[in-house]
Amino acid sequence: MVSIDEKLSNLGLTLPPPPKPVASYVPAVLAGDLLYLSGILPFRDGQVAITGKLGQDVTVERGAEAARLALLNALAVVKQELGSLDRVQRIVRVVGHVASASGFVQQPAVINGASDLLVQIFGEAGRHARVALGAAELPLHAAIELELLVQVRA
Amino acid sequence: MVSIDEKLSNLGLTLPPPPKPVASYVPAVLAGDLLYLSGILPFRDGQVAITGKLGQDVTVERGAEAARLALLNALAVVKQELGSLDRVQRIVRVVGHVASASGFVQQPAVINGASDLLVQIFGEAGRHARVALGAAELPLHAAIELELLVQVRA
Amino acid sequence: MVSIDEKLSNLGLTLPPPPKPVASYVPAVLAGDLLYLSGILPFRDGQVAITGKLGQDVTVERGAEAARLALLNALAVVKQELGSLDRVQRIVRVVGHVASASGFVQQPAVINGASDLLVQIFGEAGRHARVALGAAELPLHAAIELELLVQVRA
Numbered sequence: 001m002v003s004i005d006e007k008l009s010n011l012g013l014t015l016p017p018p019p020k021p022v023a024s025y026v027p028a029v030l031a032g033d034l035l036y037l038s039g040i041l042p043f044r045d046g047q048v049a050i051t052g053k054l055g056q057d058v059t060v061e062r063g064a065e066a067a068r069l070a071l072l073n074a075l076a077v078v079k080q081e082l083g084s085l086d087r088v089q090r091i092v093r094v095v096g097h098v099a100s101a102s103g104f105v106q107q108p109a110v111i112n113g114a115s116d117l118l119v120q121i122f123g124e125a126g127r128h129a130r131v132a133l134g135a136a137e138l139p140l141h142a143a144i145e146l147e148l149l150v151q152v153r154a
Numbered sequence: 155m156v157s158i159d160e161k162l163s164n165l166g167l168t169l170p171p172p173p174k175p176v177a178s179y180v181p182a183v184l185a186g187d188l189l190y191l192s193g194i195l196p197f198r199d200g201q202v203a204i205t206g207k208l209g210q211d212v213t214v215e216r217g218a219e220a221a222r223l224a225l226l227n228a229l230a231v232v233k234q235e236l237g238s239l240d241r242v243q244r245i246v247r248v249v250g251h252v253a254s255a256s257g258f259v260q261q262p263a264v265i266n267g268a269s270d271l272l273v274q275i276f277g278e279a280g281r282h283a284r285v286a287l288g289a290a291e292l293p294l295h296a297a298i299e300l301e302l303l304v305q306v307r308a
Numbered sequence: 309m310v311s312i313d314e315k316l317s318n319l320g321l322t323l324p325p326p327p328k329p330v331a332s333y334v335p336a337v338l339a340g341d342l343l344y345l346s347g348i349l350p351f352r353d354g355q356v357a358i359t360g361k362l363g364q365d366v367t368v369e370r371g372a373e374a375a376r377l378a379l380l381n382a383l384a385v386v387k388q389e390l391g392s393l394d395r396v397q398r399i400v401r402v403v404g405h406v407a408s409a410s411g412f413v414q415q416p417a418v419i420n421g422a423s424d425l426l427v428q429i430f431g432e433a434g435r436h437a438r439v440a441l442g443a444a445e446l447p448l449h450a451a452i453e454l455e456l457l458v459q460v461r462a
Contacts, residue, residue: 023416024423025438029400031342031459034185036401039439055291092183093190097441100291107293108177115178130179131193131301133251134291137408137442139415147439151185188339246337247344254445261447262331269332284333285347285455287405288445305339 004085007121008075018076019043027077034092035150037077041142042069051141055104058143064113067096070146071114075121078150087153091118091128095147100134107132114146158239161275162229172230173197181231188246189304191231195296196223205295209258212297218267221250224300225268229275232304241307245272245282249301254288261286268300312393315429316383326384327351335385342400343458345385349450350377359449363412366451372421375404378454379422383429386458395461399426399436403455408442415440422454 008015021027021038028037042050050066052058058066079085096111098104111132118126138145162169175181175192182191196204204220206212212220233239250265252258265286272280292299316323329335329346336345350358358374360366366374387393404419406412419440426434446453 021438023420023438024427024435025402026435027437029398029435029437031398031400031457032186032340036437036457038437039441090183090185092185094179103291105291105293105295107291112177119178127178127180127183129181129183129190129192130175130177131299132293133193133299134289134293135442136290136444137411137413137415139413139440139442141413145439145441149185149190186340244337244339246339248333257445259445259447259449261445266331273332281332281334281337283335283337283344283346284329284331285453286447287347287453288443288447290444303339303344 004121011120013072015076015079016043016073018080019073028081030081033152033154035078035081035152037074037148040070040074040146041140042066042144043073044069048140048142050143052143053099053101054110054143056101060106060109063098063110063143066143067111067113067146068117070144071117074146074148082152088122088125088150089153090151091122091126092151093129093149095131097133097135097138097145099138099143104134107134110144158275165274167226169230169233170197170227172234173227182235187306187308189232189235189306191228191302194224194228194300195294196220196298197227198223202294202296204297206297207253207255208264208297210255214260214263217252217264217297220297221265221267221300222271224298225271228300228302236306242276242279242304243307244305245276245280246305247283247303249285251287251289251292251299253292253297258288261288264298312429319428321380323380323384323387324351326388327381336389338389341460341462343386343389343460345382345456348378348382348454349448350374350452351381352377356448356450358451360451361407361409362418362451364409368414368417371406371418371451374451375419375421375454376425378452379425382454382456390460396430396433396458397461398459399430399434400459401437401457403439405441405443405446405453407446407451412442415442418452
């Protein structure tokens with residue numbers, strides 16, 4: 001049985017330090033066996049690394065990279081909250097908000113960056129319900145923002 | 155006691171085949187007694203049937219029709235997941251995203267297409283918490299996108 | 309032990325009458341120990357009190373005031389549903405939708421109006437997971453719309 005940390009390592013992935021909220025909210029709240037994460041931006045070294053709007057400043061490929069990066073930040077939060085990613089029973093739901101210029105409608109292709117990576121990391125437990133949406137604007141000019149809902153092993 | 159399938163039939167409604175996700179996500183995830191659905195577009199015969207923005211290309215009436223159509227797709231997913239719509243204990247929550255041109259603010263009237271139909275089909279169990287929002291863009295130029303959260307009978 | 313009603317009073321805050329849905333949905337649904345609220349606008353005296361878009365018609369300060377006002381409306385719904393705000397065990401999650409003109413990306417500063425007030429009122433139990441988003445349009449030209457998820461004491 002390979003641990004999730006080993007799987008991340010095998011995939012050549014490193015989790016960033018979990019982003020710190022800068023206001024009166026917290027990175028995640030556990031209610032029963034469900035862990036609700038705050039909205040996560042594609043942070044790298046404390047900065048939003050991929051900014052701008054899809055269909056204008058950012059290609060679909062680069063948007064998918066932003067989704068992967070935001071997901072790694074989200075998993076860093078999950079690990080911080082649960083101690084180990086092996087406590088993830090199921091990724092229940094992902095909402096992907098894509099900053100979209102007028103006429104851009106390939107939000108699903110962008111959010112696949114996160115969805116595909118979840119299945120690579122967690123296998124069947126990574127298959128989630130998903131919502132892909134086009135946002136008018138996102139905080140700090142981020143190209144994408146992710147929401148995650150995670151079921152935790154008892 | 156009339157079954158939900160009979161109610162659908164009495165209302166002259168037919169469920170479409172449930173839409174198939176085209177990526178690493180699934181149509182719905184059950185966590186405890188809550189069924190989380192993926193975002194649902196107004197599909198008919200495998201195509202998004204109602205496209206464009208409210209306040210520009212699509213009237214409120216046609217938008218409400220899109221909401222009804224997306225809801226039928228959502229119920230097709232629920233039936234596929236649960237085996238029978240009679241296992242629905244409560245429609246907990248509906249989020250309706252309406253593709254909105256600048257200045258369009260009648261999102262609630264559009265999403266009523268889904269809300270009213272839920273109560274026609276499920277009665278009191280169909281009364282849900284609801285969020286109506288205006289999106290900049292939606293996948294595949296869909297006029298609306300629905301999220302559903304359903305509580306399942308034990 | 310100070311009750312939440314006393315805390316509200318100490319903060320000089322009064323809850324408005326809970327807003328009434330005008331369609332086939334309800335203000336809130338309780339599923340297990342989680343109370344899901346419908347989307348809440350900044351109502352005062354039955355009208356949306358703060359309208360327009362951030363980055364165009366509405367300053368960040370005024371937007372934060374809209375978030376505070378919407379939160380008071382949300383708490384009025386919670387009190388109506390639970391009988392007493394002392395039954396709130398935890399504010400699990402807040403989503404803040406900010407009507408955003410092109411280029412406005414200070415959604416977090418706007419939603420802090422609600423987040424800060426939650427901690428003032430509920431202390432640690434008020435620290436929530438949060439998502440801040442920029443909406444193209446919101447119902448009735450509201451400047452902001454809030455979603456709340458509340459865990460209820462057994």
